[in-house]
Amino acid sequence: MAAEAPKNKVEGLAEKVHVWPYLVRLEFLCALFTIIGLTVWSIVIDAPLEEAANPTKTPNPSKAPWYFLGLQDILVYFDPWFAGVVAPVLIIVGLMLIPYLDINPKGNGYYTYAERKVAIWVYSFGFLVLWIALIIMGVFLRGPGWNLFMPWQYWDPHKVVALVSVDLPYAFGVRTYEMAMLFGGVVIIGYFALGTAAYLFVERKAIKAVGLLRMLIKVQLYLIMIGIVIKIVLRLGFNIKYVWVTPWFNI
Amino acid sequence: MAAKKPGIPSLAELVAKVKSGEIFDEIKKVIVESQIWTSSFRHGYADTPRNRVLQIASNVWLHLHPVKIHRHALRIKFTWCMGGITFLLFLSTVVTGVILMFYYRPVGEYAYFDMKYLQYDVPFGMLMRNMHRWAAHAMVITVWLHMFRVFLTGSYKPPREFNWVIGVFLVTFTLLLSFTGYLLPWDQLAMWAVTVGTNMARATPFLGNEGPFAEYVGVTPRYDARSVLLGGSLVGPPALLRFYVLHCVFIPLVSGALMIVHFWRIRKDGGISGPL
DSSP: OGGGHHHHHHHHSOSEEEHHHHHHHHHHHHHHHHHHHHHHHHHHSOOOOOSBOOTTOOOSSOOOOGGGHHHHHHTTTSOHIIIIIIHHHHHHHHHHHHHHHOOOOSSSSSOOSTTOHHHHHHHHIIIIIIIIIHHHHHHHTBOGGGOBOOTTSOOOTTOOOOOOOBOHHHHTTOOSHHHHHHHHHHHHHHHHHHHHHHHHHHTGGGHHHHOHHHHHHHHHHHHHHHHHHHHHHHHHHHOBOOSOBOSSOBO | OOOOOOOOOOHHHHHHHHHHTHHHHHHHHHHHTSHHHHHHOOSOOSOOHHHHHHHHHTOTTGGGSOSEEEGGGGOHHHHTTHHHHHHHHHHHHHHHHHHHHTTOOOOTTTHHHHHHHHHHTSTTHHHHHHHHHHHHHHHHHHHHHHHHHHHHTTTTSTTOHHHHHHHHHHHHHHHHHHHHHHHTTOBHHHHHHHHHHHHGGGGSTTTSTTSTTHHHHTOBTTBSHHHHHHTSSSSSHHHHHHHHHIIIIIHHHHHHHHHHHHHHHHHHTTSSOOOO
């Protein structure tokens, strides 16, 4: 009997509480700790100020602000039109689309992994690996010439790195420009077509409930995300530069 | 017989009043019942349910809150408090930023030396600058964590889809605020980080001079997406002025407006999310 008393007490608590004082005091404490932390941090560590801006003196490496270093790192694997423009736009638009693509009604308003595994995996992979891990790499491991340096290595500005990468069609023995363009086009378009088809086939039972348009958009975003990883692996593991070279753009 | 005049109390009477504490009650009564006090504070402070409600509902700053919330919304383990901290850090950058604006001129010839002046000559200038910069960096981190929390709790699901979209705009504007501010110290770090960042704009498809299909549009290095951003073909004084105006006026106003919508929608969508 005595052991059950606390449970009854919890059940007896009102579902709603007054914001004053219960929430406001929490906010106040949070604000207090944040401001104290910020003040102490600001007293202890000075903001950097280097020598005056000089357009004739380019530092090596030149790095974007730290929060963009994930994107700057993608520049190793993609041309600027993708890494610097299309990728950020896709990230922003893709994030905005999340509520309209993920129509799983479960897990609304509480933590759950079991009820929405795919969603949690995709977001965590994108945020923690493709965004945060690349930022950490960009801040700490990228040195002169944007070469990789381990933390214990000297940032040698004259480090020689052999540029041995080739384009994917060349690696497959395609030697003429037109054929290479065709080859690359088939690979890229084939990747998206096959990926889409495979996804729709595997998830065919869900098409009616989820809607074809939703699934089509969702799989394109997945394929782009996976494609970025594939491109990184191709470059680092197999020295592949471009998959598709055209007169207008390279991928 | 004339009414008894309120005489001047003798010293002994006064000492007795102070000793008994009666005088403090009398002073409090005079203050609390004065016209100034009653016009400023519309309700008492005694801890009654009515006053708890009025404390929120009749205060312009606190009335962003509902007067009552679900008990689960108080759990820090659920909210991580990150949205509130992000807003607080934004307010900190507004306050410190306004102070910095008194000393800083966004002009190529002056900007860097104003920074030096701020750091070495202005009382608390270095501290203001540090707080502004670190709050801005911290805000980037807290807004990402807030977004991560909102994702993990599925709080973007109906009926809160629209507020998630507003939130994505706010994340973007947080980054843009930080990025435009990055140029203002006008040192090597600032100039080249912004050079790297804005160089991307010239690769914009169709609109950047080095981007795909640019040749069909006819953009040039002096007239494309990047030059619009910089007011020229490199990160020079016009870019400094542009970034200053974006940083201090345009983006804060837009972000502020979106924040109002964001907070408003939390309430209109039924308060912060929770198990149904």
